[in-house]
Amino acid sequence: MHPLTLTWRGAVAAAIGAATVGLRAGPTTPAAPAKPAPVAATASDTLREPPTLHSVSRVPGVVEVELTAAPARLRLLPGGPLVNVYAYNGSIPGPTLDVHEGDSVVIHFHNRLPDTTTVHCHGLHFPAAEDGSPLMPIAPGQSYDYAFRVPRGWAGTYWYHPHVDRKTTFQVAMGLFGAIIIRAPHDPLAARHIPEKLLVLSDNRFDSAGAIAFPDPTSVQAEIDLENGREGNVLFVNGQVMPTIPIRRGQVQLWRIVNASASRVYRLSLTNQPLVHVGSDGGLFEHPLEEHDLLLANSGRVEVLVRGTGAAGSEAVLQDLPYDRYMPQTRPDDWDSTRTLLSLRATGTPMVRPVAIPTELRAIPPIDTTHVAAHRVIVMSQGLIDGKRMDMHRVDIRARLGTTEIWEIQNVVGMDHPFHLHGFHFQVLDRDGVSEPYRSWQDLINVPKHSSVRIVVHFDDFPGEWMYHCHILDHEDEGMMGILELTN
Numbered sequence: 047m048h049p050l051t052l053t054w055r056g057a058v059a060a061a062i063g064a065a066t067v068g069l070r071a072g073p074t075t076p077a078a079p080a081k082p083a084p085v086a087a088t089a090s091d092t093l094r095e096p097p098t099l100h101s102v103s104r105v106p107g108v109v110e111v112e113l114t115a116a117p118a119r120l121r122l123l124p125g126g127p128l129v130n131v132y133a134y135n136g137s138i139p140g141p142t143l144d145v146h147e148g149d150s151v152v153i154h155f156h157n158r159l160p161d162t163t164t165v166h167c168h169g170l171h172f173p174a175a176e177d178g179s180p181l182m183p184i185a186p187g188q189s190y191d192y193a194f195r196v197p198r199g200w201a202g203t204y205w206y207h208p209h210v211d212r213k214t215t216f217q218v219a220m221g222l223f224g225a226i227i228i229r230a231p232h233d234p235l236a237a238r239h240i241p242e243k244l245l246v247l248s249d250n251r252f253d254s255a256g257a258i259a260f261p262d263p264t265s266v267q268a269e270i271d272l273e274n275g276r277e278g279n280v281l282f283v284n285g286q287v288m289p290t291i292p293i294r295r296g297q298v299q300l301w302r303i304v305n306a307s308a309s310r311v312y313r314l315s316l317t318n319q320p321l322v323h324v325g326s327d328g329g330l331f332e333h334p335l336e337e338h339d340l341l342l343a344n345s346g347r348v349e350v351l352v353r354g355t356g357a358a359g360s361e362a363v364l365q366d367l368p369y370d371r372y373m374p375q376t377r378p379d380d381w382d383s384t385r386t387l388l389s390l391r392a393t394g395t396p397m398v399r400p401v402a403i404p405t406e407l408r409a410i411p412p413i414d415t416t417h418v419a420a421h422r423v424i425v426m427s428q429g430l431i432d433g434k435r436m437d438m439h440r441v442d443i444r445a446r447l448g449t450t451e452i453w454e455i456q457n458v459v460g461m462d463h464p465f466h467l468h469g470f471h472f473q474v475l476d477r478d479g480v481s482e483p484y485r486s487w488q489d490l491i492n493v494p495k496h497s498s499v500r501i502v503v504h505f506d507d508f509p510g511e512w513m514y515h516c517h518i519l520d521h522e523d524e525g526m527m528g529i530l531e532l533t534n
């Protein structure tokens with residue numbers, strides 16, 4: 047089937063069926079198609095990357111961009127109808143901010159939404175006033191210039207999204223998310239001319255007419271969403287359903303993967319080869335690691351190398367394998383099904399000289415723990431951090447600039463909670479007492495049900511108030527968030 051030959055209803059059903067609808071029957075659950083149609087309808091579309099934000103500055107090292115959030119009508123499902131969305135500069139995902147370490151960045155942001163919003167550059171290290179946290183709302187019709195210097199050593203894959211009090215899930219579901227790439231002056235992968243692809247993973251839930259669906263707030267489904275986080279019934283890569291990435295035999299590609307889903311946790315695996323894991327939230331590791339599958343929790347990023355191994359015409363599939371992050375009472379019935387994200391298709395003549403993967407990527411010095419100013423325990427329970435809901439007028443943790451702290455993040459309930467800290471990268475020391483086998487820079491760590499993780503963080507700069515929270519966006523909206531105040 048070709049997408050153009052499908053009616054949009056057929057296409058909606060095909061796309062929804064392909065993603066295997068997993069929601070429990072609730073009063074407002076969209077009716078699942080009786081027989082899911084195959085998604086082959088769209089499998090021939092080559093992966094497109096989001097547009098790049100164009101800098102209006104001619105000054106070297108200065109990046110000045112315009113970003114507008116506004117309602118729009120876009121076609122989200124292949125062959126589907128135009129539906130109401132929110133979009134950054136008219137596209138979903140929003141345009142990519144592609145910058146270098148040391149750049150001075152100004153984002154001239156305009157809020158043309160009917161809602162208050164913010165732009166939070168997730169994972170960046172800059173003055174608190176630029177953080178786009180719920181403490182700095184931008185009212186409808188208002189503009190704000192987010193201005194900051196891209197820190198050195200911060201090269202990696204990031205993203206931006208709204209972070210407004212209680213409406214983050216809604217605004218992200220409506221289409222507000224985009225990637226950020228920070229490049230280093232010396233990059234061992236770029237030095238080998240390894241081509242790269244950006245993959246922004248998102249999911250969304252559609253009703254049978256193809257519109258973005260939210261449950262009636264009084265429904266059972268709304269309660270289930272609060273518990274699990276709202277998961278979609280269609281999975282997208284850069285806004286496409288099951289696109290194709292062509293690769294030459296012997297070629298190596300770098301995939302920068304962002305989990306922009308509000309609550310879906312991905313367990314990524316390629317059907318014909320291990321993933322060569324080279325980086326996470328804060329950029330490259332010291333050495334590549336081969337892994338069968340990779341857990342990518344909400345807001346997290348992974349950088350992986352993928353090889354063209356098959357004969358011309360052969361295909362491998364990037365899958366989302368089952369992962370049980372749920373409470374048994376609200377676990378979706380189809381939690382254990384495997385979903386497909388994209389197809390990797392071997393093409394053309396082989397590379398003359400296959401690219402060698404470097405074994406040394408960069409040095410990550412361990413954070414010095416000889417002087418730890420505070421050891422803290424942070425307890426995540428269902429909807430609460432340390433037994434409290436977020437209060438914008440309450441500081442939960444006070445810490446000093448220039449100090450190092452160790453936080454033990456305990457998850458005392460039966461579902462996973464991915465923990466995120468704004469403004470700073472941390473290193474994971476251990477999980478349930480087991481030392482982390484390698485070092486990385488993280489701004490997110492998934493804390494599985496009934497487990498604990500110890501992280502170490504150094505507060506080198508930037509006084510002010512910083513959020514820490516569960517990155518299941520429904521949980522964050524419900525107040526599973528706290529405020530860290532850094533003072534001199």
Ligand code: C2O
Binds near residue numbers: 207209345515517
């Ligand atoms: Cu993705 Cu509080 O952030």
Ligand code: CU
Binds near residue numbers: 167169466468469
């Ligand atoms: Cu963040």
Ligand code: CU
Binds near residue numbers: 463517526
């Ligand atoms: Cu949570």
